[in-house]
Amino acid sequence: MKKKISILVVDDDSAHRIMLKTLLETWGYAVFEADDGSTAFEKVKQKAFDLILMDIKMLKVSGIEALDMIKNFNPSIPVIIMTAYSSVETAVKALKKGAYDYITKPLDFDKLKITIKKAAEHAYLKTENQALKKRIAESFDHQNIIGKSEAMIKLMEAAAQIAYSEADVLITGESGTGKELIGNVIHYNGSRKNNPFIKINCAAIPETLLEAELFGYVKGSFTGAIKDKKGVFLLANRGAIFLDELGEMPLIMQAKLLRVIQERETTPIGGEKSYSVDVRIISATNKNLLSLIKKGEFREDLYYRLNVVEIKAPSLKKREGDIPLLTRHFLKTFNKKNKKSIKGITPEAMDMLIKYNWPGNVRELMNAIERGVVLSSGDYMDKSSFSWLNSGAGDERQTSNIQNNDKKNISLKEAEKRIIIKTLEACGDNKTKAAKLLRITRKTLNSKLNYKN
Ligand SMILES: Nc1ncnc2c1ncn2[C@@H]1O[C@H](COP(=O)(O)OP(=O)(O)OP(=O)(O)O)[C@@H](O)[C@H]1O
Ligand SMILES: [Mg+2]
Incomplete structure (x- = not known):
C-alpha cells in the first residue's frame, strides 16, 4: 500500500485549522496540526512531513518567522503560505524566503486542492531523484566501474536491480x-552494505584450508588447531560472501557448502554446536559450470542454489566502444602512480588497441596501459608503446571473422565504427557533439557503436 502524504497544518485559529484538517483528510492526506509557529518548528524537527500548509498571521510566532526556521532546518520541504488579500506583500516576502507558493484567504478549495497536489508531487519527485542520484553516484564513485557501452549500461542496470x-x-x-568489481557493486548497493563482505578465492586455498576458512574449527580438532577459529560463514553473518573462482571448488567442499546453504547452519570442524547463519552468496567464475556439471566436476544442485540470478560480464571485445574510455581512465591512474604526465595516445595507437583481441580483457588492457605509460618518453603514447600487441591474437580473430562472415559488410561496419570512435574521442566523448559532426542521430551513433562482430 502506498504511504499517505503527510501535511502539517499550522494555524492559530482552531476552527479554521480543524476545518482544513477535515477537508484534507477527505482528500486522502494524513494531517497533523500545530497552533503556532514555534510548535510547528518543534514538530518539523521530529517528523519528516511531506508538506506544510501555514497561516502567515499568527499571534505568537508568525508564519514568516516559522518559515525561516523550517527552511534553515530542512530547505527541501515545501511550505504553502495562507494569507489574507490585504497582505499579499508579505506573501511575496515569504516566496523570497523559500515558500513553495501562497494561497489567499478566504480559501478557494479547488485552488487549494491543486496547489497541494502539485507541491506534494514536486516534493515526491525531488526525493525520488535524490535517492536515484545517490544510488548512481554510489555505484560509480566507489567502485570505479568504467563503461558506457550498451552492454555495460545493461549490466549496471541489472546489477542495481539485483543489489536490492x-x-x-x-x-x-x-x-x-x-x-569482482561487479560483485562489489552488488554488495555495496544492497541492504547488507553495512555488514561484512568477505572474499574467498576457492582456487588459491588448498582443500583442507578452504574448509577451515569457510566453516572454522574448534581448538584441538586437528594438529595445529591451537585455538577456536570462526569460519567465514559466521564472520559474514548478515552480510555476504564473495566466492571467487567457484568452478575450482573441490567436489567434497561443494557438498559441504550445499549443506550450509540448505540448512542455513554452520558447524565448525570438530565442533558439536551449529550456528544459524544468514549470509548472501555472491559467486564468480570464468569456467562454464554447465560443462563442468556434464563432466561430473560440479554439482548440479549447488549450481542451481547459487545461480538464483546470473550476471554475465561481457568480454572487452564485445564492448570495444569502451576501450578509449578505459584507456583514458588507466592513463590517468598510471600517470599518477608513475609520476608521469603523458597527455594521451596517438590515433594510430588507439586504433591498434581497438583492433586487438584482448583475451585478458580489462585487466590486460590495464596492464598494457601501465606498460605503455612506463615505456613512453614523449608526450603521447604511440604504436611503439604497444609494439608487443602486434603479435597478439587480435589478428587471428580478424581473419576468422572475415572468413566466417560477409567480408564487405564487416569491413564497412568496422570502418564506420572506427570513425565514430575517433570522432567521439575528438569530442571528449560527448555523444551529442559527435553525432552532430557525423550528421547522424545520437540513437544511430549508439547503435553503430554497439553492433556485435
Ligand atoms: N569496467 C571497468 N572499469 C574499470 N576497471 C575495470 C573494469 N573492469 C575491470 N576493471 C579492472 O580490471 C581488473 C580486473 O578486474 P576483476 O578482478 O574484477 O576481474 P575478474 O573478472 O574478477 O577477473 P578474473 O576472472 O581473472 O578473476 C581490476 O583491476 C579491475 O579494477
Ligand atoms: Mg576475479
Whole structure:
C-alpha cells in the first residue's frame, strides 16, 4: 500500500485549522496540526512531513518567522503560505524566503486542492531523484566501474536491480572482465552494505584450508588447531560472501557448502554446536559450470542454489566502444602512480588497441596501459608503446571473422565504427557533439557503436 502524504497544518485559529484538517483528510492526506509557529518548528524537527500548509498571521510566532526556521532546518520541504488579500506583500516576502507558493484567504478549495497536489508531487519527485542520484553516484564513485557501452549500461542496470534483492548471484565471464568489481557493486548497493563482505578465492586455498576458512574449527580438532577459529560463514553473518573462482571448488567442499546453504547452519570442524547463519552468496567464475556439471566436476544442485540470478560480464571485445574510455581512465591512474604526465595516445595507437583481441580483457588492457605509460618518453603514447600487441591474437580473430562472415559488410561496419570512435574521442566523448559532426542521430551513433562482430 502506498504511504499517505503527510501535511502539517499550522494555524492559530482552531476552527479554521480543524476545518482544513477535515477537508484534507477527505482528500486522502494524513494531517497533523500545530497552533503556532514555534510548535510547528518543534514538530518539523521530529517528523519528516511531506508538506506544510501555514497561516502567515499568527499571534505568537508568525508564519514568516516559522518559515525561516523550517527552511534553515530542512530547505527541501515545501511550505504553502495562507494569507489574507490585504497582505499579499508579505506573501511575496515569504516566496523570497523559500515558500513553495501562497494561497489567499478566504480559501478557494479547488485552488487549494491543486496547489497541494502539485507541491506534494514536486516534493515526491525531488526525493525520488535524490535517492536515484545517490544510488548512481554510489555505484560509480566507489567502485570505479568504467563503461558506457550498451552492454555495460545493461549490466549496471541489472546489477542495481539485483543489489536490492537478497538473491544469491552468480557472476560469469572471461578472466579480467571485472567480475569482482561487479560483485562489489552488488554488495555495496544492497541492504547488507553495512555488514561484512568477505572474499574467498576457492582456487588459491588448498582443500583442507578452504574448509577451515569457510566453516572454522574448534581448538584441538586437528594438529595445529591451537585455538577456536570462526569460519567465514559466521564472520559474514548478515552480510555476504564473495566466492571467487567457484568452478575450482573441490567436489567434497561443494557438498559441504550445499549443506550450509540448505540448512542455513554452520558447524565448525570438530565442533558439536551449529550456528544459524544468514549470509548472501555472491559467486564468480570464468569456467562454464554447465560443462563442468556434464563432466561430473560440479554439482548440479549447488549450481542451481547459487545461480538464483546470473550476471554475465561481457568480454572487452564485445564492448570495444569502451576501450578509449578505459584507456583514458588507466592513463590517468598510471600517470599518477608513475609520476608521469603523458597527455594521451596517438590515433594510430588507439586504433591498434581497438583492433586487438584482448583475451585478458580489462585487466590486460590495464596492464598494457601501465606498460605503455612506463615505456613512453614523449608526450603521447604511440604504436611503439604497444609494439608487443602486434603479435597478439587480435589478428587471428580478424581473419576468422572475415572468413566466417560477409567480408564487405564487416569491413564497412568496422570502418564506420572506427570513425565514430575517433570522432567521439575528438569530442571528449560527448555523444551529442559527435553525432552532430557525423550528421547522424545520437540513437544511430549508439547503435553503430554497439553492433556485435
Ligand atoms: N569496467 C571497468 N572499469 C574499470 N576497471 C575495470 C573494469 N573492469 C575491470 N576493471 C579492472 O580490471 C581488473 C580486473 O578486474 P576483476 O578482478 O574484477 O576481474 P575478474 O573478472 O574478477 O577477473 P578474473 O576472472 O581473472 O578473476 C581490476 O583491476 C579491475 O579494477
Ligand atoms: Mg576475479
